[in-house]
Amino acid sequence: MKYLSNVASLEIFPERCVGCGICIEVCPHGVFAMENKKAVILDRDQCMECGACVNNCAFKALNVNKGVGCAAAVINSIVSGGEPSCDCSGKNKNGDCC
Amino acid sequence: MAELKFIKMSSEKERSAWVTGTIMTDAAAIPIVSTDLAPSDYWENIRCRTTAFRNNYTVTPGLYAVGAPDKASDVFVSANYKLSFDVLRKALKGLNAWVLVLDTKGINVWCAAGKGTFGTDELVQRISLTQLDRVVNHNKIIVPQLGAPGISAYGVKKASGFKVSYGPVRAEDIRAYIAAGYQATGEMRTVTFPLFDRLILTPMEINPAMKKYYPWYALIILSIFGLQPGGIFFREALVGGLPFLLLGLISVIAGALVTPVLLPFIPFRSFAVKGWITGLLAIFLSTTFIAMFRHLNTVLLISTYLFFPLASSYIALQFTGASTFTGISGVKKELKMSIPLYISGVVVSLILLLVYKLGEWRVL
16 A cells, blocks of 8 residues: 655665665565665655654665654644644543554 | 552552562562463543543553562663553563563553653653662663654663663563563564554544434534424424434544545545545435435535535544654645635535525525
8 A cells, every 4th residue: 555656755875885784674565775885776656754764864865754654643733733633642631643 | 659559559559459469689688470461451541442430540650560679670661541551461471571660650561652751751750769779780771662762772771870762562562572581572662553453443443423413413413404484493403413423433433434444445644534535425325325315405414515525524533643654744635625624614504504404494
């Protein structure tokens, strides 16, 4: 299953990549592959912008606009003016979070 | 102070039914947990899947033991949502291991990692609070792969000396992961979203839709149909309103149950479009084959076709939060396009209802 095409904000900076492969290890959707000892983006449309790769890349060779792909969270942020975040931290007791 | 808090937490842990004993370590007495789930654990699992019960279903953060671990045993990290903890302890059956539970405010690993509560700071702090370096004689901790959005492995190493190994996505693959020399296959590293997983998430889509929107919808429908020149009448409210109350239910089912279950089979990638198509089909089938809806007045029928598929679409869009593959850029794009349509659809539907009412009162 794939989500919308050409929207994911994932970027790779090959000049910083040392080919450690941690992005391939943590990506839950097989977005990356190794080519000539450097990570490459195999299929950007598979990226769900979870930020696992960026968080674990010690060489800052990746960038993504990390966030929750959750309509309720984005709507909440429009209503409240804050950052998109679902009410899953236990503050909300209505049971209507993600 | 931290020590005192830890002792207090330990005594709380020991009261739980799934704690079968304690094991002495150089740091503290650690509770041993059962790897068999009790009937009550399964019953609570069902309650988590269907109600707000899940909002307060926690395990005390800290260190636990499975089997009879020693200083060389593996350390698995988990969240303090009891459902996550249960999945892990069940998967560790027959192994001797340590389980380090982080304080994720009762949220599962993946969601908590997205929020950062399952994060580098919390992991480093929990390693220090539990004095993990005195419990084990190695420096490896196994973190579930879906914790990676919150954890920076190199950051943990720098701050605590412990080296993070990312385990498989699913706890059930842990044995195979260990057997392969702590290597996960591509399959173990990939998140899927099979039919059963989609289905068990639907009650928590239907439940909030029914609680949050449906009562207001029912109130508006009954008021509109009950409103007559002579006052509000119950009989008119029910006779005129009932078909629409049922169509409302049908569109909730189309958006919150049918769309998630049939997700990969409904054309287009947008959840809003998928929900709209399912809603449209549901309304077409209902108004064609169910006698009650067959004799709707033309104005009401137009309004029905306009409003209900949009309602299904909005409800289906909420499922992006439960899905395993949607990103925030896509969700923002969908909302940007669909919210103006939802608002104008509701406004036009209300105008059509008004036209119908005026006709009924012979004003037009």
